[in-house]
Amino acid sequence: MALSDAAVQKQIKHMMAFIDQEASEKAEEIDAKAEEEFNIEKGRLVQTQRLKIMEYYEKKEKQIEQQKKIQMSNLMNQARLKVLKARDDMIKDLLNDARERLATIAKDPNQYQTLLEGLVLQGFYQLLESRVIIRCRKEDVAMVQTAVQKNIPIYKEAVKSNIEVRIDENTFLSPDISGGVEVYNADGRIKASNTLESRLDLLAQQMMPDIRVSLFGANPNRKFTD
Structure with a gap:
């Protein structure tokens, strides 16, 4: 459907x-x-x-x-x-102050004469030469001559050798030097500097560790002291 x-x-x-x-x-x-x-x-x-x-x-x-x-x-x-620089500046100031005081040493004739004798003899021993030349301040020539004459026999007895010494009266130490001597070998190539300034510098170098400890105390980071 x-x-x-x-x-x-x-x-x-x-x-x-x-x-x-x-x-x-x-x-x-x-x-x-x-x-x-x-x-x-x-x-x-x-x-x-x-x-x-x-x-x-x-x-x-x-x-x-x-x-x-x-x-x-x-x-x-x-x-x-900055701390290290401040410390170095302080040490430099101390050394400069010490250098300024060197001039007072030569003002005491007896003390200075004894010191010159030791510096001259040490110069002899440092060079161990048969002929040496000594330079000093112009005003110290007479005192150095006395020191030389006293030390020649001492040196001869100690090293069993002769020594001929000449004081250079043509060339003197700088006026800035406070005292002491410079000892040369015969040709002037070897020098033993025993001026007051050079001795102070050497002493300061040797004592610098102790100086630093005295001023700033021991370094806690330092393992060895020698």
Whole structure:
């Protein structure tokens, strides 16, 4: 039996409604799936970016900490250098003061004569030459001659050898020298400097560790003292 037009239309509407329902459900399913994937991808991207941000700031924090350490080390080194310079300046001032006081030694004839005798004899022993030349201050020539005459027998007895001594009266020590002598071998190539200034410098060099300890105390970082 053939369907009437009304029945056909009814079936068509029913099928269309079914298709629309299926399409709507499928669309909702697709939207839900897309939303889920979107949220998953968004979460992944957020987590990735969060880790990158954390890594970036962690790296920056380490860089800042390293810079702080470097800056602190530089400041400590600068402070240490300033302390060392201040100490060196103090020692230089002490040595300069000692050099200024050297001039007073020669003002005591008896004390200075004894000192000259020791410096001349030491010059003989330092060179151990058969002929020597002595240079001194112009005003010290007579005292040096006395010291030479006294020390020649002492030197001969000690080393069992003769010595010929000449005082250079053409070339004298600089006026800036406070006293003492310079002893040369015959050709002038070897010199034993026994001026008051050179003896002070030698003494200061030898005693510098003790001077530093006296002024600034023992160095706690120093392992050996000899």
